[in-house]
Amino acid sequence: MTENDQLSMKQKTENATAASDPDDQRYELRPDWRIFLPQYVAGVLLAPLLLGIWIIYVYRRRWFAMRLVVTNSRVEHHTETRTANVMLHEITSCEVRFSGFPARFGLGSILLRHDGETLELPGISDPEPVAVLIERAAESERDRMRLRASIEKTRPAHPTGTLERKNELVGLWQQGLISEEDYQRELKKFEDADPGG
Numbered sequence: 001m002t003e004n005d006q007l008s009m010k011q012k013t014e015n016a017t018a019a020s021d022p023d024d025q026r027y028e029l030r031p032d033w034r035i036f037l038p039q040y041v042a043g044v045l046l047a048p049l050l051l052g053i054w055i056i057y058v059y060r061r062r063w064f065a066m067r068l069v070v071t072n073s074r075v076e077h078h079t080e081t082r083t084a085n086v087m088l089h090e091i092t093s094c095e096v097r098f099s100g101f102p103a104r105f106g107l108g109s110i111l112l113r114h115d116g117e118t119l120e121l122p123g124i125s126d127p128e129p130v131a132v133l134i135e136r137a138a139e140s141e142r143d144r145m146r147l148r149a150s151i152e153k154t155r156p157a158h159p160t161g162t163l164e165r166k167n168e169l170v171g172l173w174q175q176g177l178i179s180e181e182d183y184q185r186e187l188k189k190f191e192d193a194d195p196g197g
Contacts, residue, residue, distance in 0.1 A: 027070040031123030033063055034105045068121050077121055088141035090114040094134050096127045166190055
């Protein structure tokens, strides 16, 4: 990752974090422009025919549309035609691959495997740190979901204080301080408020 990319990533992260909830972190990264270098060279060579200008325009627009966004819960890959979302907890592996012409400039692809599918994030300069960031974020999200599930299991079935209030109601009824009709009406309120109980 070049120094400019790192600064841009840091600034975007700080801006997004400042503008939203502090817990909602967001890392945004754009692929290196050299991913389309052969197309740009062809465009320059064909510029006298005007076809080259069109080629440069098309691939420049395509590059501007490409973004990789990592949030607390998902990875988004934006292209000109679609946006692919992968939930962090669904990612089973994160690999880096260098191949073809972009590899000469140190540009690699990050392969995110999830649910038997693979999402390729191409043209990333120095992709290893980005892959590590995604892996750590995915593991952190899985840990958070496990913690939430364990908290849900230990949560009492009744809302806090419900059993005490029911016992108090039964006591009032048994002492004859409230009528059978009032007792049944108040008891129905508890049942309506706690359908699982």
